[in-house]
Amino acid sequence: MGMVTFVDETTSGDRGAGWGLEIAEERLALRELIRRRVFQEVAEFNARTPEVFQGLVQPNDTERVLNGYALRTPRRIDPEAQTELALKAFAGNGFLVLVGDRQFTDLDEEIELKLGTEVTFLKLVALVGG
């Protein structure tokens, strides 16, 4: 049982204020860690349903705005669908996950979660040939 801090690091060197999430297990696969994070932020969103969703990945049928994604119609977001999107994004280099000082690249790799572990999500950009 431990508190894990999630930090969204942007590439301007700013770090979002970390937010904590209680994790009961001491070890967790990366896939599960991402799922927990997504479930948590979707749950918080659905509790308040503001116009803008600020989360790891873009929900379907939303528009990007400066500080998140605006929902075209106010609604609840499905956490399962959102998790699928997040895992797909991870597979396609949509974001990196650093736990402590190490990058994890394999979704099935078990991560040891000590007390005060910091998990950093770093977002990337989609590329094409020009």
Add this chain to the structure above:
Amino acid sequence: MRSHTQKIRNQIDAGNMGRLADEVLKAAVANHGFWGDEWSELFDTLRNLPVEERRRLAHALIERFRSLGTEPETRQKVLTLLGIVARDLPDDFFLPTERLAELETLGARHSYWHATRLDLLAEAELATGRRLAPSVVAVFRRTALVAYRSEHLVELVKKLTTPVLNVGEAWADHAMEQLTGSDDDPWQALLLHALTATASKPSAKWDKQAQALIDSIGADRVRETALSWLALVGRPRTIPLERQTYEPDINNAYDPYNANALRGLAWLLSLLPPHPDTARALGALVETSLKKVAGMGPRNPKVANAGVIALSRVDSEAALAELARLATRVTYKNTAKLLDVALEARATALGLSREEIEELAVPAYGLTEVGRALHRLGDVTALIEVHGTKSVLGWRNAAGKEVKSVPAAVKRDHADELKELKAAAKDIDKMLSAQAERLDRQFLARRTWAYDAWRERYIDHPLVGTLARRLLWTVDGRPVGFADGELRTLTDDPVTTGSEVELWHPVGREPAEIVAWRDWLERHEITQPFKQAHREVYLLTDAERATGTYSNRFAAHVLRQHQFNSLAAIRGWRNKLRLCVDDSAPPATRELPQWGLRAEYWIEGDGEEYGEDTTESGSYLRLRTDQVRFYPIDAPENSAHCYGGEYSMWLRDGQDPVEPLPLTGIPPLALSEVLRDVDLFVGVASVGNDPTWQDGGPGGRFQEYWSGYSFGELNQSAETRRALLDRLIPRLAIADRCTLEGRFLHVKGERHTYKIHLGSGNILMTPNDQYLCIVPKSATTPQTGYLPYEGDRTLAVILSKAMMLAKDTEITDPTILSQL
């Protein structure tokens, strides 16, 4: 106006001078300082009134003047009217103090609007037998030259014979100090004759009179004196002028009246026996006259052209060298054309091609071997050596020991030779940079030289040799460089003969060869005068094959227009400065006559706020960029509205439109060099380089562009990025494949090592610095799974590219694969 005129006429007929004064003043207030044609007739009527009536009218006007207070406009109008009606009346009718004050104010101006008829004040002043102050004379002379249809001004200026030149410019003031003031002063006659140089070329008659004047003074004295004047041209004005709203930067412009004298002096110098000092001074005059002035453009193209005409009339090596030097430097179209004609004419006379004349025109400036010359001055030796693109003057005393400063004996006994040596060193510097630029342009000139002529004009030429020996060439197809006194191949085998020589270019060479030559240069400690072995190579990308007839590689940038404009000119492009007005302009174009091609870079003005998006004179501060295209060189011109919009061809006399050429058909060398130019424009002139634009510039419009872009030397934002990467990379899975070196993040892949620029995120591939085009997916396609970007998008791009390229065997995107 018509009703005013009628009322005035009614009062004249009634003989009521008080009412007449009222009506005239009313009409004058209504004319906003524009005394048009109807006024000329009225003026005549007023002039022809009987003296007694005019006296009464003048009194009435003065009365009203006193009661009207001191609005400058009204003052001017009353003074003007008094100038008409009171010309032959005693002086006190004129408000003489007020008029003098008015004229004095005028003396601080560059010129005035001729329709305000201030000439009447001057006429009135002259009628009293007094003279106008020199600064006031200057204003009327300048106005007469720039005004439109103003016979009365021309008449007035004819009466203003002193001073000979306009005061207020350093050179003119200095020239007038020479004058004795007597009527038979030959210098005065010479200046007066110089002032008549208003044509584009001197006539035989003009030359003849000039020659007579030269003979009366003596050629050497004329040269020395005139050159001492010319040396002061372009100095700050001795009497600064008050710049009015919307006026160009008059304090950096030439006085248009004195400019005629400068033209005359340039012509006059070309009649003297040739002398290196003359050629130097004329060359400098051309360059000084083409310096740009805000709101005006080149200072005075007429004077510059006179300088070129003069140089082309002097039959000396020094003059030809100046012409050749200017031809590589001057970008102002009109003068560049004249230079072209002058060089062509010289070439035809000698039976040579234009390129050859430019090659032969390069003097050795006293250098006796490549990059070196020894001169004995008494028992001291002066040594001129070329290091890179600079010459260094050194000294050895009688004992052969090197000394730092100029020995006293030289200053004492050889002052003239010393002056000449210093001048030669300056000439060498100027010529070296001009020649380096000319050689850089030879890549696209498709030149081949005969081996022997090439050795003489390039490799063994005392001045050009210092550059040519640091470049790579091909002799009969074999690449060679110059090391240890010989042309050598990659394996250092000497090459001593051959028949055909060309300049080496990395396009189409094997990467291994390019790298080998870079090592070779390093091994022989050769620094190239410009990038040749390390020249960036731009090959066609798949995206460009897909778009077919245009390249979007350099589209969607925001460039500073004025910087872009001068850069484009330096690189041999033609571009028209875009104004925020209802006009259209062709794209920036570069003609490649040797290839029968015309390259175009499509641009449009950005924004529409006067003063915010434009300069004071209404030219756009910024441009937005679009496609690069190629057309046959004789295709009709494209143009687009300055505000933006579609480019279209301007078809004359039933011409058919010409399609842009498919990029696949453009020779790789031409394509590479053109794209390299465009990359340079973007790299240098992009607003992304301006650290003060962090807020996104006007209205924050460029926020995203700015933060997504910076180039060239790493600016503060890129330095920050670097520090961030330094912290980040060790934590990444690809850490062992990444190193930060200088301005680049090096990523070791399986196929290549990639260098990602920390400023722009652009990629060059080792070994041959080939540009690898990978871009972020456009924001218009939905990107499921990507966060909006807060922060440094470029860093994200760099990281994303690094992640991708570290595993370059896993890339599946065909548009990227085809480039690897």
